[in-house]
Amino acid sequence: MTDVYMAVCITELAIITLLLIRLAKGPSVADRIVALNTISTQAAIAVLFFAAFADRSVYLDVALWLSSFSFLSALVWSRYLERGLL
Amino acid sequence: MTIAVIVLCAIGLFFSLSGAVGILRMPDVYTRIQCSSKVITMGALPLLVALAIAEGPVTEFAGRALFVGFFTLVLSPAATHALARSSYKTGVPMWKGSVLDEPRQLEQQRKDQQP
Numbered sequence: 001m002t003d004v005y006m007a008v009c010i011t012e013l014a015i016i017t018l019l020l021i022r023l024a025k026g027p028s029v030a031d032r033i034v035a036l037n038t039i040s041t042q043a044a045i046a047v048l049f050f051a052a053f054a055d056r057s058v059y060l061d062v063a064l065w066l067s068s069f070s071f072l073s074a075l076v077w078s079r080y081l082e083r084g085l086l
Numbered sequence: 087m088t089i090a091v092i093v094l095c096a097i098g099l100f101f102s103l104s105g106a107v108g109i110l111r112m113p114d115v116y117t118r119i120q121c122s123s124k125v126i127t128m129g130a131l132p133l134l135v136a137l138a139i140a141e142g143p144v145t146e147f148a149g150r151a152l153f154v155g156f157f158t159l160v161l162s163p164a165a166t167h168a169l170a171r172s173s174y175k176t177g178v179p180m181w182k183g184s185v186l187d188e189p190r191q192l193e194q195q196r197k198d199q200q201p
Contacts, residue, residue, distance in 0.1 A: 001088065001140055004095060008133065011099050018106040022118075030115045030173035037165065038109060038122045042102065044154055045133050052137060052147050060150040067154045074165035078172035 005053035012046035033077050040070035087139065094136035102129035114181040115173050119166055126162045131155055 016039055023035040044066040051059035105125030112118045134155040138148035180187065 004092060008095050008099065012102070015102050015106045018110055022110050028115060028173070028178045030169060030178055031118060033169055034115065034118050034122050035109060038125050041126055041130055041158055041162070045130055048137060048151055048154065052141060057146050060146065063154055064150060067157045071161040071165045075168055078168040081176050082172035
């Protein structure tokens, strides 16, 4: 089962590398935010599977943090784009 | 058990990979947002369910995985909607082959009715 965990983790990292291209060359800020939101969700899944691979339950909180803060960052960025600071 | 886990992981990875390619290749912001929602619903949830099945349903891995799945399932449509709204309001251009722009049509109708 640990082979499956490591395979999922490495494939998620490859997907993140694909998304980093869009993050680097996105023409508008909204493109970059979409790519960043997807990257943090994929990173949360990669961290979860790495925690199951290494059998450490400490890393699970990192995944929870990543998934909740991807939501927060997308919301805050879109609010900033729409009406500026404040 | 192992076969179910592998099948769920394959489904999730396939959808995540195709969604990432879609985000990379789609022509404008709104279609990219649609691809990112595909990554989250069909890509992340089977992977989290696979982790919950593989570790057993009452371990802390499974609980945390299902919690992350609930988070992404509930919160990411809200974030996506806010992002699409703000990018429309700040005037990010649509793809030139797009055929329908309903808010602009409604505004045009309202202008025509008021003399």
